[in-house]
Amino acid sequence: MxxxxxxxxxxxxxxxxxxxxxxxxxxxxxxxxxxxxxxxxxxxxxxxxxxxxxxxxxxxxxxxxxxxxxxxxxxxxxxxxxxxxxxxxxxxxxxxxxxxxxxxxxxxxxxxxxxxxxxxxxxxxxxxxxxxxxxxxxxxxxxxxxxxxxxxxxQDQMLLLGRKNAKERIASFLLMLSERARRRGYAENPVHVPMSRSDIADYLGLTTETVSRTFTQLKTSRAISLLEGGKVRLNDMEILQELAEGV
Amino acid sequence: MxxxxxxxxxxxxxxxxxxxxxxxxxxxxxxxxxxxxxxxxxxxxxxxxxxxxxxxxxxxxxxxxxxxxxxxxxxxxxxxxxxxxxxxxxxxxxxxxxxxxxxxxxxxxxxxxxxxxxxxxxxxxxxxxxxxxxxxxxxxxxxxxxxxxxxxxxQDQMLLLGRKNAKERIASFLLMLSERARRRGYAENPVHVPMSRSDIADYLGLTTETVSRTFTQLKTSRAISLLEGGKVRLNDMEILQELAEGV
DNA sequence: GTCGCGCTTTGATCTGGATCAAGGCGCGAT
DNA sequence: ATCGCGCCTTGATCCAGATCAAAGCGCGAC
Missing domain, CATH: 2.60.120.10 (Jelly Rolls)
Known part of the structure; x- marks a missing residue:
């Protein structure tokens, strides 16, 4: 194999x-x-x-x-x-x-x-x-x-995969990327998201369709904006944080 | 918290x-x-x-x-x-x-x-x-x-939580316990399973009901036997291994 | 340009496992 | 002995996300 x-x-x-x-x-x-x-x-x-x-x-x-x-x-x-x-x-x-x-x-x-x-x-x-x-x-x-x-x-990822729903997973993912960019001194907002929907799906234990739909939901609710060039603006950190932590 | x-x-x-x-x-x-x-x-x-x-x-x-x-x-x-x-x-x-x-x-x-x-x-x-x-x-x-x-x-556990179904998770879990017991020189079959259904569920990203039902399925198909004292006999390692590896 | 291909989005439907509900069973306390 | 409480099992129903299907939409090759 x-x-x-x-x-x-x-x-x-x-x-x-x-x-x-x-x-x-x-x-x-x-x-x-x-x-x-x-x-x-x-x-x-x-x-x-x-x-x-x-x-x-x-x-x-x-x-x-x-x-x-x-x-x-x-x-x-x-x-x-x-x-x-x-x-x-x-x-x-x-x-x-x-x-x-x-x-x-x-x-x-x-x-x-x-x-x-x-x-x-x-x-x-x-x-x-x-x-x-x-x-x-x-x-x-x-x-x-x-x-x-x-x-x-x-261990954080196990919690995500075992117990979080799709919206919580996407929010956690975006915040993780933002935080990691910040700690490296890169732009943290908008976040650079270079990977495909399919890669994101396989990272979060979802399907591409669910990833896409969830991005659309978050966009519709104004929590994020999808920009060109694989960039995502995090508009409401508070809401994203609450989603990610599963409140 | x-x-x-x-x-x-x-x-x-x-x-x-x-x-x-x-x-x-x-x-x-x-x-x-x-x-x-x-x-x-x-x-x-x-x-x-x-x-x-x-x-x-x-x-x-x-x-x-x-x-x-x-x-x-x-x-x-x-x-x-x-x-x-x-x-x-x-x-x-x-x-x-x-x-x-x-x-x-x-x-x-x-x-x-x-x-x-x-x-x-x-x-x-x-x-x-x-x-x-x-x-x-x-x-x-x-x-x-x-x-x-x-x-x-x-990383193995992420694969399990992100991509395996209930039966595959339980089979992986039992084999993991068996393998760890073996490496410590304990009895590896029947395996000692000291944790509750609820602990197993929270480890595998399932519910207690699903864990219980899946144990019953495996028992019905003769792949395992549920013994008293929290012991599980692995009757068909081949089938369990195939399940665990997701063939 | 425009053809073709891969990626993404959106819609319709399906389903595995969650949820809700009800007993059963073992065991320690009284 | 039997009561009560925590498990565990089993059944009925539900639903979030998977699957199946079909457009959009870049974008590189020609």
């Missing part, structure tokens, strides 16, 4: 070795794995990393692939997902610049990773990164902290 | 300071945070830990409480859950001996923790544990590994 039909565009990725300067210039260093490092440590990190650029819709790796690489998103949006044999899909997360992906318990990836928009990533060979982690406990702690906050997000 | 009506039985917990010998005798040491430690390191750990015993239905802490403690389950079953203001509940996990709880990103717990059965736990003051983690990177790595595998489990 895991490999079938997914690796098709893998080779199209542009991969170039880079020196330390891009690391220093990296716009997301402060929110990445490397945020914990000093200049000399950064140099050693730059030694092992490779920068990767991918088009929209590129499969970076598939569930079941050998997990020999860890990535850090530096630009664009990625999605992680799991599939059932009959094609049902659950997107387990959207990744923005600063987020990492590629952790695994055994030595295969537990999910597939695909770009939503054109994206750039830093690519760390797992082996060599592990050596680095041994030497730089700060970085180890940083990675641990990032995993912990992912775990907290996963 | 977070504190209301939850702390009622907190003080009934029996808490006694113990020396290192219980640590050496600890039946779950090999699968706990402390599995990475040598004898002398273990001694220092024993110095800061406190053993806690609780009755069934005891609230260990509530969402929003100050997160100054980390726990390791040594006996019994715990549940973690999140609530919506109107009372809807999502159980985000059941913990068995060896599992830990109490991680937090900011300094408050992101979920409530309650015992399902009478339970015992090791209690680590966060501050002092952090010091230990600095000195023993092995333990840090161990904790990281445990968090990673929790993250993987959370």
């Amino acid at each position: 895991a490999l079938a039909g997914h690796a098709c565009t893998r080779e199209s990725a542009v991969a170039t070795r880079i020196d330390i300067s891009p690391c220093n210039a990296c716009p997301v260093r402060s929110m990445s794995v490397c945020s914990a490092l000093e200049a000399d440590e950064l140099k050693r990190l730059a030694d092992i990393l490779v920068s990767v650029k991918v088009d929209a819709g590129h499969t970076l790796f598939a569930e079941g692939d050998g997990a020999d690489t860890l990535f850090n998103v530096t630009a664009g949006t990625m999605k992680l997902y799991k599939l059932l044999p009959d094609g049902r899909r659950q997107i387990t997360g959207f990744l923005l610049p600063g987020d990492f992906l590629g952790l695994s318990i055994n030595d295969t990836y537990a999910y597939s990773a695909e770009s939503v928009t054109p994206a750039s990533l830093c690519r760390f060979p797992r082996r060599r990164l592990e050596g680095l982690l041994e030497d730089y406990p700060k970085m180890q702690r940083r990675l641990f902290a990032m995993a912990s906050s992912e775990l907290a997000a996963a | 977070a504190l209301a009506g939850h702390a009622c039985t907190r003080e009934s917990a029996v808490a006694t300071r113990i020396d290192i010998s219980p640590c050496n005798a600890c039946p779950v040491r090999s699968m706990s945070v402390c599995s990475a430690l040598e004898a002398d390191e273990l001694k220092r750990l024993a110095d800061i830990l406190v053993s806690v015993k609780v009755d069934a239905g005891h609230t260990l802490f509530a969402e929003g409480d100050g997160a100054d403690t980390l726990f390791n389950v040594t006996a019994g079953t715990m549940k973690l859950y999140k609530l919506l203001p109107d009372g809807r509940r999502q159980i985000t996990g059941f913990l068995l001996p060896g599992d830990f709880l109490g991680l937090s990103i900011n300094d408050t717990y992101a979920y409530s923790a309650e015992s399902v059965t009478p339970a015992s736990l090791c209690r680590f003051p966060r501050r002092r544990l952090e010091g230990l983690l600095e000195d023993y990177p092995k333990m840090q790595r161990r904790l990281f590994a445990m968090a990673s595998s929790e993250l993987a489990a959370a």
Whole structure:
């Protein structure tokens, strides 16, 4: 299952070795794995990393692939997902610049990773990164902290998937995107929503039709405005917040 | 919200300071945070830990409480859950001996923790544990590994909550319990299912009625047998596995 | 330009699981 | 023994969201 039909565009990725300067210039260093490092440590990190650029819709790796690489998103949006044999899909997360992906318990990836928009990533060979982690406990702690906050997000998502209705899910989703944009210093309103209705549906456990109808409902009730270019203006944060919290 | 009506039985917990010998005798040491430690390191750990015993239905802490403690389950079953203001509940996990709880990103717990059965736990003051983690990177790595595998489990659960139907959820749940029992060296068939229908429902995003009906269906189709004492015999692993994987 | 294709929206209908309702059953308290 | 209370099961009905169907509407290829 895991490999079938997914690796098709893998080779199209542009991969170039880079020196330390891009690391220093990296716009997301402060929110990445490397945020914990000093200049000399950064140099050693730059030694092992490779920068990767991918088009929209590129499969970076598939569930079941050998997990020999860890990535850090530096630009664009990625999605992680799991599939059932009959094609049902659950997107387990959207990744923005600063987020990492590629952790695994055994030595295969537990999910597939695909770009939503054109994206750039830093690519760390797992082996060599592990050596680095041994030497730089700060970085180890940083990675641990990032995993912990992912775990907290996963628990929020379980609450959403298990107990919230469609309107509450959409409201939660929009507020989550807005909050994440804010914390990265991007425009938080209108929110940039680069993913398709179908991706949103598979993230929220709904169908595209229900996502579309719910957006329309929220628009009709003036809580949001749908702008062109995949932007959504949040007009009434209070109402959205109440919806999201399920009051 | 977070504190209301939850702390009622907190003080009934029996808490006694113990020396290192219980640590050496600890039946779950090999699968706990402390599995990475040598004898002398273990001694220092024993110095800061406190053993806690609780009755069934005891609230260990509530969402929003100050997160100054980390726990390791040594006996019994715990549940973690999140609530919506109107009372809807999502159980985000059941913990068995060896599992830990109490991680937090900011300094408050992101979920409530309650015992399902009478339970015992090791209690680590966060501050002092952090010091230990600095000195023993092995333990840090161990904790990281445990968090990673929790993250993987959370992603499986998102797939379940977002995309599986009732029968598939119940089958997945039973197999998960069986597998976890196996990995701990307990009886894996029949499986011990100590939690109520209502707990199962809130874990699987269903209602008690649907859980009950689905158990009955599986029983009628001979895939399982419901035994007394909260035991379930898995008669046809093949069918259950196919159901769980959504073939 | 305009053709074609994929994405989105909207409408009509269906259905799995929720909700509402009523016993049954086990067990601890009296 | 039996009362009462919390589960659990089963039945009847309902409904939010899925499914089926059919237009719009960009937008890139030619």
